[in-house]
Amino acid sequence: MILDDSPQAKPEPPALNPIGDALFLDFDGCLVEIAPTPDAIKVPDDLPRVLQDLAARLNGALAIVSGRSLHELETFLKGFDGPMVGSHGAEARGMTAPMAHQPAGLSELQNEMADFASQSGLLYEHKSHGGAVHFRSDPAQQPQVEAFAQALAQRFGDFAVQPAKMAVELRPAGFSKDGALAALSNLPEFSARRPVYAGDDTTDEPALAWAEAQGGFGVKIGKGDSVARFRLDAPSRLRDWLAAGLES
Numbered sequence: 741m742i743l744d745d746s747p748q749a750k751p752e753p754p755a756l757n758p759i760g761d762a763l764f765l766d767f768d769g770c771l772v773e774i775a776p777t778p779d780a781i782k783v784p785d786d787l788p789r790v791l792q793d794l795a796a797r798l799n800g801a802l803a804i805v806s807g808r809s810l811h812e813l814e815t816f817l818k819g820f821d822g823p824m825v826g827s828h829g830a831e832a833r834g835m836t837a838p839m840a841h842q843p844a845g846l847s848e849l850q851n852e853m854a855d856f857a858s859q860s861g862l863l864y865e866h867k868s869h870g871g872a873v874h875f876r877s878d879p880a881q882q883p884q885v886e887a888f889a890q891a892l893a894q895r896f897g898d899f900a901v902q903p904a905k906m907a908v909e910l911r912p913a914g915f916s917k918d919g920a921l922a923a924l925s926n927l928p929e930f931s932a933r934r935p936v937y938a939g940d941d942t943t944d945e946p947a948l949a950w951a952e953a954q955g956g957f958g959v960k961i962g963k964g965d966s967v968a969r970f971r972l973d974a975p976s977r978l979r980d981w982l983a984a985g986l987e988s
């Protein structure tokens with residue numbers, strides 16, 4: 741018997757069950773590898789078709805759930821027509837958009853973030869419902885970026901800080917990926933199925949926990965501790981697992 745008490749040791753997930761599973765997938769770092777900048781990701785040519793075919797096998801129970809804007813998701817995954825949730829749950833396609841009102845001060849907040857990033861020599865990422873400052877190019881600036889974001893969230897009450905990989909994001913308060921999964925699960929295609937969620941980041945942990953708590957399971961993509969029971973080492977391994985689901 742091999743004993744491995746590393747907190748990172750987790751088995752690979754069981755095969756997808758097309759009859760009984762509902763599949764929820766994060767995008768960056770999960771379906772596609774993280775790139776030096778958000779625009780530089782490479783989407784494999786066949787990914788939208790694999791998602792489309794898998795969604796058909798699952799009778800429509802496949803959704804993308806991401807912190808990206810819906811517009812970016814639609815551009816990157818052109819050819820996949822299924823439900824998508826963007827901006828951590830603040831905008832959606834294929835279901836009623838959960839956004840009740842535009843958060844107050846959006847453009848002022850975005851201007852301040854862009855100014856801060858430019859003064860710090862860091863990348864500002866514009867999002868339809870917020871923004872992000874990336875410190876991948878200069879990780880030593882993380883504490884200053886976090887302090888700036890916290891101060892901003894104090895002043896703009898409709899926004900909350902969302903830590904991400906090598907970035908700090910401001911997004912509308914009151915939305916979350918686990919909330920998005922709960923809303924999607926009320927749709928007829930998803931209800932009465934076992935939720936399976938795959939994600940790579942700290943922002944995914946509540947959604948991974950939600951899937952586990954509902955009798956399904958979570959799949960952590962890549963390194964790092966997680967509440968998920970299962971792990972795949974890289975986005976390419978997840979894509980292999982999805983492709984295998986087409987043949988099972």
Ligand SMILES: [Mg+2]
Pocket residue numbers: 766767768769770939940941
């Ligand atoms: Mg991700």
